[in-house]
Amino acid sequence: MVAGRLKVAVHGHTDNTGDPQANQQLSEDRAMAVQRWLETKSRSAFPEGRVQVYAHGATEPVASNSTVEGKAKNRRVEIVLGN
Structure with missing residues (x-):
């Protein structure tokens, strides 16, 4: 198993272009896509x-x-082990 039983945190980020609420949703969508990929x-x-x-x-x-x-x-996803 990758890094034993440590929790894995996926942090989604955006730049500042556009509506802040839309950016919040976009950052969540990015992180969720990585979560789904890892689990799949x-x-x-x-x-x-x-x-x-x-x-x-x-x-x-x-x-x-x-x-x-x-x-x-700034448009990125970060993965952190052991949060």
Whole structure:
């Protein structure tokens, strides 16, 4: 099993373009897609309940949203083991 019995957190993020509520939903959709992929890829390693989803919208940028490159870096999904 991947990392034993540790919980897996999937964090979805967006840039700041558009409506904040739509960005919140988009970040959740991104994280949920990763959760579904993990659980489908290996049910034994990622049984139901092991993967937790968090949606952050545009609230936690890692780069400036004033450039195309920065916006691209902010549109991401992060996977954290052992949250």
